[in-house]
Amino acid sequence: MIGFILDYVFGWLAVLIGIFLISKYLFRKLIPKVQGEKRSRLVEINRYLKTPHIVLGFVLIVISLIHGAHSSDPVLSVNIGTLNWLVTIALGISWVCKNLKTKWLPIHQALTILFVVTLVWHIVDVGGINIFRILSEMNSDVTYEAMVEEQQKEDNTSNNTSSNPAPNQADLPYYFSFKGLELANGTYITESTGYSPGLKLEVTIEDNFVKKIKILQHFEVDSKYYKEAMLVIPAAILKQQTLEVDAITGSSMTSIGIIKGVRKAVLDSIEKYNEEQIGD
Numbered sequence: 001m002i003g004f005i006l007d008y009v010f011g012w013l014a015v016l017i018g019i020f021l022i023s024k025y026l027f028r029k030l031i032p033k034v035q036g037e038k039r040s041r042l043v044e045i046n047r048y049l050k051t052p053h054i055v056l057g058f059v060l061i062v063i064s065l066i067h068g069a070h071s072s073d074p075v076l077s078v079n080i081g082t083l084n085w086l087v088t089i090a091l092g093i094s095w096v097c098k099n100l101k102t103k104w105l106p107i108h109q110a111l112t113i114l115f116v117v118t119l120v121w122h123i124v125d126v127g128g129i130n131i132f133r134i135l136s137e138m139n140s141d142v143t144y145e146a147m148v149e150e151q152q153k154e155d156n157t158s159n160n161t162s163s164n165p166a167p168n169q170a171d172l173p174y175y176f177s178f179k180g181l182e183l184a185n186g187t188y189i190t191e192s193t194g195y196s197p198g199l200k201l202e203v204t205i206e207d208n209f210v211k212k213i214k215i216l217q218h219f220e221v222d223s224k225y226y227k228e229a230m231l232v233i234p235a236a237i238l239k240q241q242t243l244e245v246d247a248i249t250g251s252s253m254t255s256i257g258i259i260k261g262v263r264k265a266v267l268d269s270i271e272k273y274n275e276e277q278i279g280d
Contacts (some may be wrong), residue, residue: 009042010067017060024049145214146234177242184272194257203265229254272279
């Protein structure tokens, strides 16, 4: 929830600062088109905006970085938000280089136009102003469930027999296959962190086979990002009987959170099996 708040607050703060910075460009374009007292006023306003324009330009770079750090996509990835941030940095560099023997102002103005285009594109790309829809989704009781088909279970079970003892948790890599492992039957409730904390899973294990994965509760933000991961990742884990599945682009944190939750359940099952063997 905190990440969501920081994402939205700093995101829209960056938009407002961006609009303020663009206003100086618009004033500069209007000045040659008016005469008399109006022209004098625009010149005065443009002069007054000079220092705030410079300061807020560099503030925008920092605020955009904070916004990106709390968004669903990593800052250093190919997305429109990152492109807009890079254009902002380029605007700052063009101003720093204004004392060089280059025509910096036309470059700065061209970058301003590119900034506007990428900013609008980014807002549209993330769904615009969807704060009320997103908040309603966070209070939703919708659950996601994946269950392996019986025929698939039979096919995998035939290749999943093993007389080897269950390994210690330390012997397993982080991402591992369930095939060949001795697992205790049961339904395991685990909790992990995706984009937000509180990603609660119910994992059913039967006959050394992960049979069902159900997402009981979550606090992920914006179904545009998390929904595909919740539909695809559990199904992929069940089908392949392994944690080595590809994360969903744009929903990597939710994907990893689900994988971590299933991993905890399988490790709990291994520990339970070992305890049962000792008891026997």
